[in-house]
């Protein structure tokens with residue numbers, strides 16, 4: 066048996082079963098390799114979207130770095146077998162500067178590069194991430210880090226932006242109007258989730274503080290709001306505020322919808338409110354969509 070030197074990594078690898086690569090028949094030079102993806106014939110259908118998803122990638126949202134989850138894709142013509150997927154990551158890398166800024170101008174630049182490098186008619190991207198921001202408590206004004214989930218989605222074609230969407234999920238407090246009405250004292254209340262997906266008018270000027278505006282619309286219509294730091298004076302304030310503003314999921318969705326209709330950069334929206342009921346094991350929800 067071959068004497069192995071276990072003081073070297075190679076020796077240890079062989080000791081544990083590693084073997085030499087075989088002398089293969091297939092080319093090792095890129096120029097000699099078949100580019101199957103680029104083959105052309107009648108492949109029966111064109112494809113709306115082909116690409117990668119569930120991609121974890123560093124992003125910058127507002128003032129902070131965060132982690133984004135991306136889907137990037139292009140369309141594919143009927144006479145082409147596939148796309149060269151490595152170019153997707155190459156396109157995203159062009160805007161990576163300690164993370165890709167999650168905002169529409171950057172996403173559009175990436176998509177234009179992607180569409181051009183892939184020689185396809187359309188390119189699209191959806192990216193989700195957690196937006197962190199500083200939020201002061203209502204009475205003592207002590208700031209702590211709060212967060213909401215945001216989603217940026219865009220599809221472009223030769224003729225420009227085909228889809229521009231901004232999504233957000235915010236947490237709120239809701240206090241049950243029915244419970245308040247029928248009980249001698251107290252009322253059940255819970256943490257609610259408000260989720261919205263806005264269709265944005267690509268022609269409209271998007272305000273710089275669009276995330277802040279949207280967050281305010283989602284939380285201000287609830288019974289009360291959530292804060293990272295609450296001293297006793299703050300806690301009294303949010304408790305009483307919730308009692309003063311009871312909301313069913315139906316109330317909350319309609320109040321938010323009214324404010325969204327007022328935003329002139331919003332073309333339409335899908336909206337959902339969900340309460341993690343504190344008197345049930347199930348949740349209560351309301352959902353609606355609206356096009357202006």
Ligand SMILES: Nc1nc2c(ncn2[C@@H]2O[C@H](COP(=O)(O)OP(=O)(O)OP(=O)(O)O)[C@@H](O)[C@H]2O)c(=O)[nH]1
Pocket residue numbers: 100102147148149150151152
């Ligand atoms: N089209 C396609 N590619 C896949 C699939 N699964 C994996 N791949 C990718 O195939 C890729 C090969 O990269 P390509 O971009 O075609 O490589 P290439 O042809 O050397 O790249 P270019 O020089 O840009 O043309 C790898 O990045 C894999 O991720 C699939 O289902 N379809």
